[in-house]
Amino acid sequence: MTIRAFDFAHQGTKPNPKHVQSLLKFFESGIKKPDNYGFGVEIEHLPIRKSTGKAVTYAEPHGIRNVLQALASHYDPTREYYEDGHLLGLGKPGISVSLEPGGQIECSLGVLRHADDLDALYAEFRRDLDPILDRFDIRLINYGYQPDTSYKEIEIIPKHRYHAMQKYFARIARYGYCMMRASASTQVSIDYFSEKDSIDKLRIGTAVGPILAWFFRNTPFFEKEPNPFPLLRQEMWDWIDPQRTNQLWGLYDDNYDWEHYATDVLTTPVFIADLSHTPEYTGDRPVFAAPYDDAAAIYPDRELNQAEINHLISTHFNDVRLKNFVELRHWDSLPVERAQRLTEIVSGLFYSQEMFSGLLTYFDGLTALDVRAAKADLQAHGADAHPYGQSLDFWREFLHAEGTLDTEPGDPERPDVFQS
Template sequence: MTTPRISYAHLLVRPNPKHVRSLVRFFEEGCSKRGTGGFGVEIEHLPVHNADDTAVTYFEPAGVEELLRRLRPYYDPAKEYWQDDHLVGLGREGIGISLEPGGQVEASIGILRKPEDLLGIYRRFRGEADPIMEDLGFRLIEYGYQPKTSFEDIPVNPKLRYAAMTEYLGRIGQFGPCMMRASASTQVSIDYVDETDAIAKMRLGTAIGPILAWFFRNTPYFEGVENPWPLCRQRMWDYLDVQRTNVTPGLYDERFGWEDYAADVLGTPLMFADLTHTPEAVGRPSRELEFAAFYQTAGDVYPDRELNEYEVNHVLSTHFNDVRLKNFIEMRHWDSLPVERAERLTQIVADLFYDPAKRTALESYFSGLKGEDVHAAKAVLQADGADARPYGKPLDHWRELLALDDVRADVPGDPLHPAVFQR
């Protein structure tokens, strides 16, 4: 008797070709002229009460919403963002102020032409915000995680998508609610000139990101006690949801390109769907416009047509790889940092990615790297801390190679910090 051949073809997720084209066109439109060299910097801040360092929430009477309302006169009325009757974002030339799920206040700054331009824009923001917060009885601090308050005690802000994210991430992985409500990061974005340049920068950023994360680590606390992990942010994201985090699958395959990235994103469940800008969904109840998507991919949710820009941005924003591709390249490895440290990080990124000689030398150094090598480097940093040898080299080697002699990790960024933790 002949054993029948079993086909598993029906299990394959085949992204809609029109959706793939939409993402690839979006990447193409992000190409910059050679030599532009722009930066974007995002610093997320944790709001804490001056009296006891506990978290300030969005809804409390003298909380985050009140801060945004008092900041309104300094910002462009055309760039305000509201959810129902709640103010959730502000903007003006050079800076946008938005909220993460737990009321973390994010300052998105750019496009910068020189890393040092960060300081002027950021200090203007703080010069306006700090007196308001002093009156309200709280301040913004730059740590990777809330110092005293547990994620369980922090409600999400009123964006509908965060309720859907809570439903999804509350059931998937290990750290979703912690990440959403109590963590904060620094992210640096760079441009690219074409597909080859974009993929090369993604590979390089993915390789060096964990090493830079070690030298710029800034998470002294986790859930009210001393942080137990050498790299807390990496630990949370790597165990968040394997479908959408960590090293981009296939990135180090020489054939990898924009279509492969698009197929990976489109073939993954959306986490939460957003049909608020989908014309075909007009008239549906609000609960049908933003909802948790445990199984539905973009092909299940969006019509059989090319996606509009809002839909493309939403689909890409549901992926959280260490280095994320949009119409720019976003490196996401790093804890929230005081602005002086964020500026230094941006200077290092500029040297490594925009100095042709330094970039060529580093790419040659990592020639032949595989995705498994990056996973191993990340694992050894978590396992061995200061004694780690990522890519087989001690941390002193990387300090010298990446010109990090002046960089100190765990530098106190706020008066509540009791000590410089060394691992």
Template sequence: MKRHRVSYAHLGAQVNPKHVASLVDYFRSGCKPSADFRYGVEIEHLPVRTADDSAAGYYGQDGVEALLMGLRPYYRPGREHWEEGHLLGLGRDLMEVSVEPGGQVESSIGPFRTLGELDDLYQSFRQELDPIAERLGFRLVNYGYQPRSGYADLRVVPKARYAAMTDYLGRLGQYGLCMMRCSASTQVSIDYSDEADAVAKLRVGTALGPVISWFFKNSPYFEGGPNPYPLLRQRIWDFTDFQRTNLIPGLFDPAFGWEDYAVDVLSTPLMYVDLTHTPEAAGMAVGGQTRVAFRDNAAEVYPDRPLNDYEAAHILSTHFNDVRLKKIVELRHWDSLPIARAARLTKAVGDDFYDRGRFDRLVDFCSGLSEADVFAAKADLQARGSQARPYGRPLDEWGSLLGLEDTLADLPGDPAHPDVFQV
């Protein structure tokens, strides 16, 4: 890939070149030969009370924390995450269970090669979890937003990072608190071979993710009533915090590369500082190792030295672009889906991104796009729904091009999908 020299002059002392180099090294360490490409899938679930479909929440003897406590025997003791005396996560090979800010239960599955592996891992997770949840009086469902409860009905999970995010995102944008407390997603992660491949996947995922979202939309509800938006998750994220969500600035510039992405991330306030794995923190009081950072970016927080992997991962985790780069490419557009539809989505991602001929055709199409084109396609989908023509093509044509004709979401109340409630 032809590269240009990244200039930090316009940012003054805001970005440390050693930190930029550290993030580039971090990305480089994720490169894999195509023969080793795998998938990762994250499915967030909404816990709802069996009696009335209201949000179950984290707290209490019949909440999500009690669910995690019941799951502990199935997971490795050394992979538990605790904070302030509360259990917040569990882990074992190929499966991590964590809790999102509103008590959403996330299963992080993989890396795996086949849809059969995905199904086996997920079914084991649910076979262990569902009887415990049933005893506690709730169940997990898959929608993009809570069916009965609104964001004001939920207390945030007792995690310092979530408290900082609540304070920060509650002061700007429109939907930060809705996103944190009531939304749920399906995310698919894919591998890359080198910088050019990673950037191509970022571009294709960013441009076509909203189109694919249409075929997997699964948000019948919003704030206790019918959802008014064609793509609710996209609407929420686009209006949360523009400096860390939406499109990656400059992504569709032909010269864009890893350094550009690193500069953007490092230029943005962190929201929350985590120095727990910073060597210099050895002499700090425990309470001083984490704090809010509403104005400070990485150069103002971390020492003048290369970043370690923990620090790099934390900084990258404070950005929420539609497609995010870590040691994988993380496609983040989609509503929470039942496992059969999540598997269908994963297959579609594999067909589009891992099939070389198909991917090359999509890369060629996206090479002619600009950021403005992507914004226009997203706006068209939100304004016209099924009548939209993103990038000048009707949705049925996109369905044929992407192999998605059979994936449109069912309407609420479909008897074939008893988990769908009537409003």
């Protein structure tokens, strides 16, 4: 008998059927034709002061707020994002600039049609930004964690969502503050061609993501000391909130589908409800409320609109996340050359029919416990790990990950990791 983990995870909770239907339509809207796929790549950068090596925060003099204000002239003024008068985001075709909680500067690039398109679009982003950074004595680095600044020294940016997250994670998460204020990542998004294809990609991405995280590890420091964890990002996220991080509940059950995913999203307590795009909002509570209740108690009895859907999904932080695309979230911040290599590998694994079929065959019968064991093996044994019973040399060849680096982050022969 198959034990259906999902059925146990949500006993006694039922989502609003109209909300479920709206998520199903949203997922269906993401279906692409196999000849029309693309990528999205997000690279988060840690800002440091050139003269001191310390993290640069949003509100300090010559800080990240000043950088965004100066950068705005290069972007579409209709896509500027403000909260309470604070400029927090910019956009133009192909490039969006946003801030993570500790002032980390994220560029979202795409839709890319080929992995090698990343270099040109990223070069455009840096062409506009670098002279401004120089003016304010700031350098952007690509590490998974601030090298010489503790999370305690970094202020959260003035964004309601992030202050609610900080309050919530402070109650339940060992590394919540660390993750929010001082970490940075690289994420790659891919398209799917059917409901089954999206579930297959969620499963395979969840299985191989930690192995690729090892090959692309890039976190030499943690809280101003040498990083003790082979995979710091995994260590932080796996223990932040079991309701919304790590693996998706029930993903490897044989009946898992979009309705299961929607139910998971809709029945998990919402740590902050964004009512700014809810037409029925009457002002009876703050626009950004922190009710710690599920979606059925927060949103009206109707199908959710796209802004409400995007917000609810964005309050889940699983290793691999389903939107109207599949978002792979395992990896440290990477210099663009390594991010492009990662995107090339992802392209081969997920868009080559032959390679993806081979992965599905190899991982047939995989369970959630198998994935958990593989992650624990990598975290406990590093280079000596044998995830899924195979050596890392095997996985480098099997995942076509040749060209990734064997030395530890921060080694002298790896000048690329500390990139300006």
